[in-house]
Amino acid sequence: MAFIKNAWYVASWTHDLKDEPLPQTILNEKIVLWRGEDGVVRAAEDVCPHRFLPLSKGRIAGNDIQCGYHGLIFNGNGECVRAPTQLIRPDCRIREYPVFETMGMVWIWMGDTAIADISEIYDLPQYHQTEWGVAFGDALDVEANYLLLCDNLCDPTHVNYVHPSTLGNPEGINAPVTHESTSWGVVTERLTVDSAPTGFVAAFGGHNGRVDMWQRYLMYLPSVSIIDFGATAAGTGNWQEGGDARIQVYSCHFMTPVTETRTIDRWLHVRNFEPDDQAVGENISEQFRIAFAEDKEILEAVQKEETVHEGRLKIGLDLDASAGLFRLKINRLLKGETPNQSAK
Amino acid sequence: MAFIKNAWYVASWTHDLKDEPLPQTILNEKIVLWRGEDGVVRAAEDVCPHRFLPLSKGRIAGNDIQCGYHGLIFNGNGECVRAPTQLIRPDCRIREYPVFETMGMVWIWMGDTAIADISEIYDLPQYHQTEWGVAFGDALDVEANYLLLCDNLCDPTHVNYVHPSTLGNPEGINAPVTHESTSWGVVTERLTVDSAPTGFVAAFGGHNGRVDMWQRYLMYLPSVSIIDFGATAAGTGNWQEGGDARIQVYSCHFMTPVTETRTIDRWLHVRNFEPDDQAVGENISEQFRIAFAEDKEILEAVQKEETVHEGRLKIGLDLDASAGLFRLKINRLLKGETPNQSAK
Amino acid sequence: MAFIKNAWYVASWTHDLKDEPLPQTILNEKIVLWRGEDGVVRAAEDVCPHRFLPLSKGRIAGNDIQCGYHGLIFNGNGECVRAPTQLIRPDCRIREYPVFETMGMVWIWMGDTAIADISEIYDLPQYHQTEWGVAFGDALDVEANYLLLCDNLCDPTHVNYVHPSTLGNPEGINAPVTHESTSWGVVTERLTVDSAPTGFVAAFGGHNGRVDMWQRYLMYLPSVSIIDFGATAAGTGNWQEGGDARIQVYSCHFMTPVTETRTIDRWLHVRNFEPDDQAVGENISEQFRIAFAEDKEILEAVQKEETVHEGRLKIGLDLDASAGLFRLKINRLLKGETPNQSAK
């Protein structure tokens, strides 16, 4: 299976890059990231072209990186700038990768460097606004293809079965799900009107009476998911307007394919209440942590069975429509990246 | 290597099936077992046909089983009886397996359901008689093909080399071994006349003087082994008659092939002395536990070497005759199940 | 990749062979070693030809070895000398291997037994002399091909990058390296004249002033490495002569290929100072232990990448010359052992 190359992926948290080189596998490529003494992050192929020791086994030398075996030094453009006991060979170089830091993360461009454009990096405006509180979660390591995670993040139906005790809402089981194609991906929506509050909404919104709740799954190509959910007192407004005692959370997933069967899901959330109380943020993260572990278990099991039942036809259900549309868009992008193959 | 399909195998202990679905791999097939709220055990293919999540990751719903991802419900006939947010698709079904409980175990029929006949399940009459005591052992997980276990259970010779300190009898090393073909398998016998008692016979039979001892290995097709062994005071009777201070034990192995190189051996024993004293039963089981762990080590080592030395000719010994006959019968059964191949 | 067969390799430490059979994999061959009750070490193929149980799972019987499954007994020539309950089959035999003990190690000949000659076993004269002290190190298990270890042991350049805090000498970074072809392999030399002492030389030689230091890497075909290193007060002599406060160490590596990607490196050292003080020996070994663990990490990383980057061209550096020559000699020996292939 191919990956979309001409895209920005999250390579690490900003706080993971200190004074040691950091190895990461992204789209099956082994990459070393390091922060120079000037504070700027750089990325290159994680291999010394001499004897193939990963450069991440070496050390940062100023703004450059030095191999830990015989001391070759490479700069952020992948050029060898020093060789021990001899002159530099001009063919001694490795692949570099454009990187950029924003939203507490290091983003990497995996495709053609000539068209890397940092304005295309996903941005959530609320992340930067002081009325909103940010809480960083974990880098969840899931042994499953990233599209299985995307399926899950296009599908509100699973919530009641996978997360019955945390995010589920028995009253909402039959609430209608709709979806819509956008220029950047797919939005899937479930509005639950005049319902008892879920545990989450009761705990963090202080709602005891009936509420209107929304879940909007914004799935951005190729692998950023923003789940916009919240509640207001029943009949006082909806997700677009105001509403009494309105609480709103953006639960954000930045998924980085490692291999065909492994994905790192770095997640954080942004909320419209008690923005400065870190304990509230951590409390919400703890709820998410439990729920995402439930997803992980399901997704890893499904991944394993995909191999076992290779070639077996799946039974399709109505609830697959949104995820199916997202996969269609992924395939179109893939074809665009491999013109020869699409011409066949 | 093929397995015999038209046969009953043990799928689990009765006491393993409570209020959670139980996944088991049998003859390379992944199966889910569950006990409905009516107390009846059911079995089906362990896969949801929607996205292939194993149904064993879901939950029991009444007498049915519900998928843990999007909530599809299947009954014991493998039919989908409820789908969330839509009508049931008639093609949404999975394979069912006939099951039956007896002798504290759940038995499963792996072949053509049309010819499943519970009267063919192996039964040991003494298991049900009050003068005999029953003790359940373990589900021993052995990384070896089930036929390597069967070889071992047709062969009294190994006892002195593999179990020198537990079941072995140095005086019996040259006692003659005979075997006999039966309609249901093979019996291998070793009678040791007028010998010092083995440690087991001394400990549990109270024998200090000379004894006559018998070991009868009853190997039933395809994979049930009953070892009938015991002792009487020398010259007072044999295994068929009475004899002074006669002790007799049926050591029973119910072997379930998991894969070509893995077998679960569920074992128990039935004895003719102190039938109601559980401590005696557990004491004997503890002896067996040590001995079977010795077998496991040998069999797993042999299994590994079979792969290493694939194609290398083995040296045959006289002691292989009984196991060889059993394997011949297995091969005949296999040919009977695959008529096209046997016609070649 | 082929191995050189007609050569002596170290199979174990002398002190590892007591009253249990010892399994070892050497050049991909599974071998059992045992010491008979006469004190003589024997070696044979580690497999019983009956059902393929490794003989190392059995026991020593006098000077012979007995299978742990059905009791076949084999002597040191690989002949079956006893079979239970029957006569011996003349075709029941296994491969034997010539072995010899010297320098605290058991050596094994892996090739044509007809030409095994113990006078070809590597010997270090100083090992046997009382003015020199011997200290045994460990059997270092490295997940890398033995030639990657040989590369490392032909290359003084890596010391400053891999062992900066133990064996490295920043002043010596630009000291010239020379190498020379010999009848038995390759010698690589680095002389560092009039330098500050390394940590090692200061600690064990008591040198505070300027020193002349030498490192001579003697790499013997196919896999013995002797690193002769030492120091004298600057200008008073060199490695061939005397010199004030001269200290000299032979750091010896006996490398046994296990598989294409695994090597056991048994190491010891011989020193010209405080020969009878075991604490000094162990103190030096402890320094080596730290350094060799650093090598192991690098070599295992390089081995992994060799697979990842299979077929990718390496950038050559001047420092590769000596290791390259050694590999050339290995290839010539390999061709000599496979005449048909070299004729192509």
Ligand code: FES
């Ligand atoms: S492997 Fe990097 S410098 Fe040699």
Ligand code: FES
């Ligand atoms: S995977 Fe079972 S209902 Fe979807």
Ligand code: FES
């Ligand atoms: S396997 Fe060695 S004697 Fe049977």
